[in-house]
Amino acid sequence: GIQVEQSPPDLILQEGANSTLRCNFSDSVNNLQWFHQNPWGQLINLFYIPSGTKQNGRLSATTVATERYSLLYISSSQTTDSGVYFCAAKAAGNKLTFGGGTRVLVKP
Amino acid sequence: NAGVTQTPKFQVLKTGQSMTLQCAQDMNHNSMYWYRQDPGMGLRLIYYSASEGTTDKGEVPNGYNVSRLNKREFSLRLESAAPSQTSVYFCASSPRQGARRTEAFFGQGTRLTVV
Numbered sequence A: 001g002i003q004v005e006q007s008p009p010d011l012i013l014q015e016g017a018n019s020t021l022r023c024n025f026s027d028s029v030n031n032l033q034w035f036h037q038n039p040w041g042q043l044i045n046l047f048y049i050p051s052g053t054k055q056n057g058r059l060s061a062t063t064v065a066t067e068r069y070s071l072l073y074i075s076s077s078q079t080t081d082s083g084v085y086f087c088a089a090k091a092a093g094n095k096l097t098f099g100g101g102t103r104v105l106v107k108p
Numbered sequence B: 001n002a003g004v005t006q007t008p009k010f011q012v013l014k015t016g017q018s019m020t021l022q023c024a025q026d027m028n029h030n031s032m033y034w035y036r037q038d039p040g041m042g043l044r045l046i047y048y049s050a051s052e053g054t055t056d057k058g059e060v061p062n063g064y065n066v067s068r069l070n071k072r073e074f075s076l077r078l079e080s081a082a083p084s085q086t087s088v089y090f091c092a093s094s095p096r097q098g099a100r101r102t103e104a105f106f107g108q109g110t111r112l113t114v115v
Helices: none
Strands: A004-007 A010-014 A019-025 A031-037 A043-048 A052-056 A059-064 A069-074 A083-090 A102-107 B004-007 B010-013 B019-025 B031-037 B043-049 B065-068 B074-078 B087-094 B110-114
Touching (some): A004 A083, A019 A102, A043 A052, A069 A083, B010 B019, B019 B087, B043 B074
Parallel strands (some): B010 B110
Antiparallel strands (some): A019 A069, A031 A043, A083 A102, B019 B074, B031 B087, B065 B074
């Protein structure tokens, strides 16, 4: 099945800093999603982005499907951005596979 | 419009006990999934159901059974709970494979402890 790898595993930011999270996947995808898992364990949908670029406030994401990677950008980070960011990808078939996550801590 | 609803939210079991985790979605999705998340790790697929009447194993199916009761409901059963099954369990649903948009949505999770 598809392999999904995220980097870096951990990220410590000062409030106001910008950062980029990366997701590499091993096969052509028809679904690529980014999630934020908040400190209470909830999985929040951030982006559905099998290709192209999208923006939502201070967050944006780009997927380059032909090169098999996706990037999540956090600009002007806030303490509420802390948590774990997951990407998940689906190739042919129905199995949505998760990466290991990037744990983000934003310090005030 | 509740999305994906899981019950219960928390559960403590003794080793050897059985229980069923319930999941229901109201988005008319064809596909449903059960994942587990162990501390500090990503989500791993236990079982999924591409459509009503079909189920298939995921990455970690041992010790679990599932039932796709109808289009809305997908349950996960632990027949004889073991401490290794202590985890947070997430249910998810998505439109059918081949739909224009196949975004998956997740429930709030069930925190299960087996002692």
